Amino acid sequence: MAIQEVKDGWLYLDRGTMIWQKNATAAQGVFQPIHWVALSRMQATLRLAPYDGRIADIGCGHGVVTVNLAWKKPRTEVIGVDPEEQRLEVGRQILNEHGLPNCKFQKGTLEAPGIEPGTCTGVLCTEVLDHIPEVREHLREKVDKLLELLKPGGRLILSIFDTEGSTDAGLAPPTALTLADFDFLKTKVIDRNCPRWWYLFYVDKR
Numbered sequence: 001m002a003i004q005e006v007k008d009g010w011l012y013l014d015r016g017t018m019i020w021q022k023n024a025t026a027a028q029g030v031f032q033p034i035h036w037v038a039l040s041r042m043q044a045t046l047r048l049a050p051y052d053g054r055i056a057d058i059g060c061g062h063g064v065v066t067v068n069l070a071w072k073k074p075r076t077e078v079i080g081v082d083p084e085e086q087r088l089e090v091g092r093q094i095l096n097e098h099g100l101p102n103c104k105f106q107k108g109t110l111e112a113p114g115i116e117p118g119t120c121t122g123v124l125c126t127e128v129l130d131h132i133p134e135v136r137e138h139l140r141e142k143v144d145k146l147l148e149l150l151k152p153g154g155r156l157i158l159s160i161f162d163t164e165g166s167t168d169a170g171l172a173p174p175t176a177l178t179l180a181d182f183d184f185l186k187t188k189v190i191d192r193n194c195p196r197w198w199y200l201f202y203v204d205k206r
């Protein structure tokens with residue numbers, strides 16, 4: 001895929017912005033230059049997301065998925081939440097550049113997102129759970145916290161790094177989770193379109 005095609009279809013942080021110049025380590029996270037594997041993960045994730053209502057992106061990082069979600073789904077109200085203010089600033093920069101009215105970023109955590117329970121049609125939590133050290137013993141509790149944000153019929157979209165299948169990626173999140181760790185979610189649906197570095201799956205709240 002040519003970079004130009006990507007530019008036309010997706011929002012990203014421009015290399016010329018001040019934040020980019022100050023924060024070069026954000027390279028992969030903000031897809032500059034576009035990281036094709038991360039882009040196809042984002043595409044697969046967005047295909048699963050609702051078209052309307054409030055969507056919380058918990059652990060949104062630099063907010064690239066967040067702003068693209070708002071851009072591709074204009075009937076939604078998207079809230080990006082992350083504990084790291086510096087990362088949220090990158091998201092806000094992209095937001096300012098593109099002037100999206102249906103998106104905002106706020107400081108918070110999965111445990112205390114600052115969003116009223118039962119108000120979301122969708123919750124995204126991608127590449128976050130396995131970034132929490134020693135999360136395995138609290139995993140169910142964390143997932144319940146995410147499910148709590150949803151209205152009945154709402155969708156929780158999760159992804160984790162596939163540590164065993166992706167030794168070539170040179171990445172190792174603090175906790176190596178597998179799909180089996182989520183067996184307590186009896187109805188989870190696994191998305192096979194996601195590129196091989198990750199597992200992407202979702203559960204619809206009854």
Ligand SMILES: C[S@@+](CC[C@H](N)C(=O)[O-])C[C@H]1O[C@@H](n2cnc3c(N)ncnc32)[C@H](O)[C@@H]1O
Nearest residue numbers: 058059060061082083084109110126127128131
């Ligand atoms: C690898 S980034 C994922 C960013 C984005 N969700 C994505 O899919 O590209 C992990 C993010 O999780 C955030 N994080 C870590 N612990 C968290 C917690 N307890 N609650 C919410 N976010 C957390 C980090 O600040 C970081 O921005």
